[in-house]
Amino acid sequence: MKPSVFLFLGTTCAFLAVAFGAFGAHGLKEMISPELLVTYKTGVEYQMWHAFALIAIALMQQHDAQSLLLKWAGALMFLGIILFSGSLYALAILNLPILGAITPIGGVSFLVAWSLLIIFSGKKSSHNKRYKSSRY
Numbered sequence: 820m821k822p823s824v825f826l827f828l829g830t831t832c833a834f835l836a837v838a839f840g841a842f843g844a845h846g847l848k849e850m851i852s853p854e855l856l857v858t859y860k861t862g863v864e865y866q867m868w869h870a871f872a873l874i875a876i877a878l879m880q881q882h883d884a885q886s887l888l889l890k891w892a893g894a895l896m897f898l899g900i901i902l903f904s905g906s907l908y909a910l911a912i913l914n915l916p917i918l919g920a921i922t923p924i925g926g927v928s929f930l931v932a933w934s935l936l937i938i939f940s941g942k943k944s945s946h947n948k949r950y951k952s953s954r955y
Contacts, residue, residue: 823877823880823881824893825873825874825876825877825880825893825896825897826873826874826877826878828873828893828897829870829871829872829873829874829875829876829877830870830874831870832866832867832869832870832873832897832900833867833870833871833874835866836863836866836867836870837867839859839862839863839866839908840860840863840867843856843859843860843863847859847911847912851911851912851914855910855911855914856911858907858910858911859907859908859911859912861907862903862904862905862906862907862908862911863904865899865900865903865904865907865929866900866904869896869899869900869904869929870900872896872932872933872936873893873896873897876889876892876893876896876936877893879939880893883939886939888935888936888938888939888942889935889936889939891932891935892932892933892935892936892939893932895928895929895931895932895935896928896929896932898925898928899925899926899928899929899932900925901925902921902922902924902925902928903922903924903925903926903928903929904925905921905925906918906919906921906922906925907922910922
């Protein structure tokens, strides 16, 4: 079985979320306003949750390696991390509100990725029900 790009991206993003979180808690705490620190922390939280989602996608691909739904969901999940969390980091550190215009694009990437996973799971559920009923 070949290694999954989404497993690599997910574990790397999780590692970076921990590093960015530590940097925010210790390095940025005295450098930026409390409001901007909350923005930064939101980026870290979303990055970690979606890193876990990338890892889950990699695990799902072990059962359906050719699924375009999973491939697109993983790509959009990673894009969402870059655009959503990345723009929040930049906004907080650089204090440039204009960067907040990028954040919703990342949010939409997350929503589309989750929608694709919903469709994938629905297809798998109906397939499993048909298989079980025809088997017995």
